[in-house]
């Protein structure tokens with residue numbers, strides 16, 4: 001995760017479309033007196049949980065296809081989380097490794113009880129097949145074994161996931177440098193930690209090493225707070241809902257500056273208020289703010305990573 005931090009900082013120091021405003025960071029931190037409002041994991045009450053390995057399987061499948069809901073105006077993350085939960089409640093084998101390898105697009109949206117094809121459905125299917133095949137080949141079919149293999153380290157878990165499952169390799173190249181963002185791999189570690197409340201499968205001694213998850217909601221919240229400032233051309237693209245190309249400088253700056261700004265917020269909370277805050281806690285606070293404000297304009301990139 002050090003690579004995520006350092007490469008995000010590298011982008012932030014060269015960015016021309018997005019600026020991180022240090023004064024506004026101070027203002028935000030002062031306004032909450034260094035106390036990040038606590039938001040419970042699964043504050044929405046939509047996730048499957050049975051305190052066992054099936055929950056880990058559920059979270060891994062969920063995060064394998066946790067991206068790009070916005071092209072369908074009525075679809076959101078909640079439908080995916082809740083749809084997979086209902087599918088498991090009806091059939092405990094619905095997410096078994098062999099079944100994952102055989103799903104077709106129509107079967108997937110039927111499984112989720114969604115009446116039409118999902119955005120990037122073919123990519124979602126490809127990723128489910130990849131997850132099923134590799135889980136079967138190296139982890140006895142169970143994502144729980146992947147978590148066990150991490151030795152209670154969130155950083156190891158992210159490394160294992162990105163090493164074994166190419167669909168989680170959320171990298172980009174910016175001005176000739178490789179930039180690591182790892183949104184879905186990190187959110188999987190955080191989801192296991194959150195769901196199991198830091199115990200059992202969710203026990204990670206280094207959960208603090210995780211960064212915030214650079215999606216399309218958190219940058220919109222940071223912009224609303226004044227922490228991120230966009231160039232006029234980027235502002236107009238976001239506000240008019242124009243598509244921003246995957247891998248473009250604008251897109252990478254939006255994501256990297258989001259990570260960097262939150263790391264700076266953590267630093268100030270630590271230095272000024274003497275409190276250690278996890279990026280996961282910052283993420284739950286900022287993300288929940290964003291999804292509760294559907295009027296907030298967010299950037300639109302067709303991407304399998306977030």
Ligand SMILES: Nc1nc2c(c(CN[C@H]3C=C[C@H](O)[C@@H]3O)cn2[C@@H]2O[C@H](COP(=O)(O)O)[C@@H](O)[C@H]2O)c(=O)[nH]1
Pocket residue numbers: 040041042043044066067068069070075076077078187191194212213214215216217218283284287291306
């Ligand atoms: N940074 C960050 N991004 C997150 C999540 C989650 C869900 N995490 C669960 C874990 C615990 C909580 O209780 C949450 O339920 C989804 N996303 C991203 O949001 C976008 C979906 O937006 P919309 O189209 O409006 O549904 C999309 O990019 C999706 O990948 C998060 O936690 N942090």
